[in-house]
Amino acid sequence: MSDTLTPDICVIGAGSGGLTVAAAAASFGVPVVLIEKGAMGGDCLNTGCVPSKALIAAAKHAHAFSTGEPFGIAAQVPGIDFAKVNAHVHDVIAGIAPHDSEERFESLGVTVIRAEARFTGRDTVVAGDTTIKARRFVVAAGSSPAVPPIDGLADVPYLTNETVFDLKACPEHMIVVGGGPIGIEMAQAHRRLGARVTVLEAAKALPKDDPENAAVVLDTIRAEGVDLREGVTVKSVAKNAAGIVVTVGTGEGTGERIAGSHILVAAGRRPNLAGLNLDAAGIAADKKGISVDAGLRTSNRRIYAIGDIAGGLQFTHVAGYHAGLVIRSILFRLPVKVKTPIIPWVTYTDPELAQIGLTEDAARKEHGDAVTVITVPFTGNDRARAERRTEGRIKVVAGKGGRILGVSIVGVSAGDLIATWALAVSAGLKLRDLTGFVAPYPTFSEVSRRAAVDYYAPGAKNPWVQRLVRWLRVFG
Ligand SMILES: Cc1cc2nc3c(=O)[nH]c(=O)nc-3n(C[C@H](O)[C@H](O)[C@H](O)COP(=O)(O)OP(=O)(O)OC[C@H]3O[C@@H](n4cnc5c(N)ncnc54)[C@H](O)[C@@H]3O)c2cc1C
Numbered sequence: 001m002s003d004t005l006t007p008d009i010c011v012i013g014a015g016s017g018g019l020t021v022a023a024a025a026a027s028f029g030v031p032v033v034l035i036e037k038g039a040m041g042g043d044c045l046n047t048g049c050v051p052s053k054a055l056i057a058a059a060k061h062a063h064a065f066s067t068g069e070p071f072g073i074a075a076q077v078p079g080i081d082f083a084k085v086n087a088h089v090h091d092v093i094a095g096i097a098p099h100d101s102e103e104r105f106e107s108l109g110v111t112v113i114r115a116e117a118r119f120t121g122r123d124t125v126v127a128g129d130t131t132i133k134a135r136r137f138v139v140a141a142g143s144s145p146a147v148p149p150i151d152g153l154a155d156v157p158y159l160t161n162e163t164v165f166d167l168k169a170c171p172e173h174m175i176v177v178g179g180g181p182i183g184i185e186m187a188q189a190h191r192r193l194g195a196r197v198t199v200l201e202a203a204k205a206l207p208k209d210d211p212e213n214a215a216v217v218l219d220t221i222r223a224e225g226v227d228l229r230e231g232v233t234v235k236s237v238a239k240n241a242a243g244i245v246v247t248v249g250t251g252e253g254t255g256e257r258i259a260g261s262h263i264l265v266a267a268g269r270r271p272n273l274a275g276l277n278l279d280a281a282g283i284a285a286d287k288k289g290i291s292v293d294a295g296l297r298t299s300n301r302r303i304y305a306i307g308d309i310a311g312g313l314q315f316t317h318v319a320g321y322h323a324g325l326v327i328r329s330i331l332f333r334l335p336v337k338v339k340t341p342i343i344p345w346v347t348y349t350d351p352e353l354a355q356i357g358l359t360e361d362a363a364r365k366e367h368g369d370a371v372t373v374i375t376v377p378f379t380g381n382d383r384a385r386a387e388r389r390t391e392g393r394i395k396v397v398a399g400k401g402g403r404i405l406g407v408s409i410v411g412v413s414a415g416d417l418i419a420t421w422a423l424a425v426s427a428g429l430k431l432r433d434l435t436g437f438v439a440p441y442p443t444f445s446e447v448s449r450r451a452a453v454d455y456y457a458p459g460a461k462n463p464w465v466q467r468l469v470r471w472l473r474v475f476g
Pocket residue numbers: 012013014015016017018035036037038039040041042043044045047048049050052053115116117118140141142143161182272275276306307308309314315316317318319348
């Protein structure tokens with residue numbers, strides 16, 4: 001029997017973005033319907049952030065077995081049971097899943113429908129047997145792995161982020177297509193867990209980050225044994241008795257053949273537009289995703305798009321940030337605007353790589369000579385010395401008057417260190433504000449304060465300042 005629901009808000013997709021909108025709307029007592037065609041929790045919980053970070057954590061443990069020598073701890077070969085590593089990954093997912101579950105959301109007052117949503121009009125969606133006529137819609141349908149049109153790829157059993165976390169045995173030789181965050185995180189993790197790994201990147205690996213800092217990560221994974229090749233063309237992929245053979249090269253030549261046991265495609269994302277029937281609702285989209293204005297409204301003003309499907313930065317915290325904005329817009333009718341410069345991102349390699357705002361190159365292009373760059377290497381940080389992790393550095397890119405234009409960090413806990421800067425940028429603080437707080441000793445966080453202090457250090461050499469100090473000494 002078909003049913004018609006008339007909530008204030010209908011959310012499509014129960015991933016990071018959709019769940020946040022639904023929970024917030026329900027907490028204000030607003031009738032909300034949440035539609036999910038797959039697993040509750042979306043990409044992040046099931047096939048993205050959570051399994052990847054759990055795998056990376058296991059890989060870190062394995063790596064520690066061979067890196068204790070400088071501390072007086074003899075290296076050992078770790079006994080890695082990959083099936084148990086896989087069980088750990090799924091145990092972590094299972095531990096978080098209740099938080100994102102249908103039961104929890106129903107208990108919050110959200111009506112959850114487990115079906116595919118399809119627009120049938122400007123204010124109507126059909127999901128299974130249910131028709132939903134809502135005042136506002138939020139499309140949070142996410143993205144999926146993009147599979148490049150490589151000759152023969154479709155005929156081999158290639159892995160993506162949707163299947164790689166199901167492996168119960170460590171790949172003998174994993175060939176990774178794509179050197180973005182997924183490719184590089186997975187390459188290092190699998191290498192540390194015992195796989196031979198080759199990464200084939202068409203252009204430059206980790207291209208969105210500061211190149212000097214990214215190089216620290218890429219040099220590290222190369223030193224750990226990952227065969228990372230940049231600027232290569234994957235010409236074709238074929239099956240052979242032992243697994244797969246990838247042919248790489250440029251031009252018309254026969255190219256080099258690389259044999260592997262598995263191939264992981266990590267070559268970017270495509271928005272989940274198919275099946276939504278966006279035309280019926282008058283929602284414009286292109287290959288990057290649904291077109292939205294600065295307030296995340298689509299070409300149908302009663303319909304918003306958030307998270308990965310909105311075609312901008314694709315991170316869980318972005319989906320959550322978008323969710324907060326549309327809630328303010330829908331519930332409180334407040335004007336909202338996405339502020340991209342306040343959004344940090346982190347690649348969870350070891351060392352980690354973190355960024356907020358402009359890289360040095362981008363800042364120089366935009367602001368020319370007005371840019372000052374302060375670089376503080378971790379070599380001067382006592383905690384980094386104690387932990388023998390001095391390979392990191394923080395680069396602060398400042399504009400006139402100590403305005404923070406961007407910060408790039410590579411090193412241990414870079415992902416946590418960038419949070420201080422995310423607060424500073426979002427609150428409109430200047431570098432002077434970062435000189436005034438007291439960082440606990442000995443912590444990596446001291447590098448942030450150090451960078452801010454270093455920005456003002458030339459002031460101590462100013463003849464007028466020195467003259468003032470001399471004059472004040474006259475008073476005893
Ligand atoms: C391997 C990997 C690692 C990652 N690591 C990180 C990380 O460490 N940190 C980070 O911030 N980000 C990370 N990300 C990115 C992050 O996972 C995404 O940015 C985030 O999940 C996007 O959330 P979303 O709500 O937009 O979409 P999703 O989480 O993809 O949710 C969309 C949901 O909509 C559903 N859906 C789609 N179409 C329909 C329809 N027609 N009807 C009903 N339901 C539909 C889907 O089934 C899905 O559940 C990672 C991604 C990957 C792939």
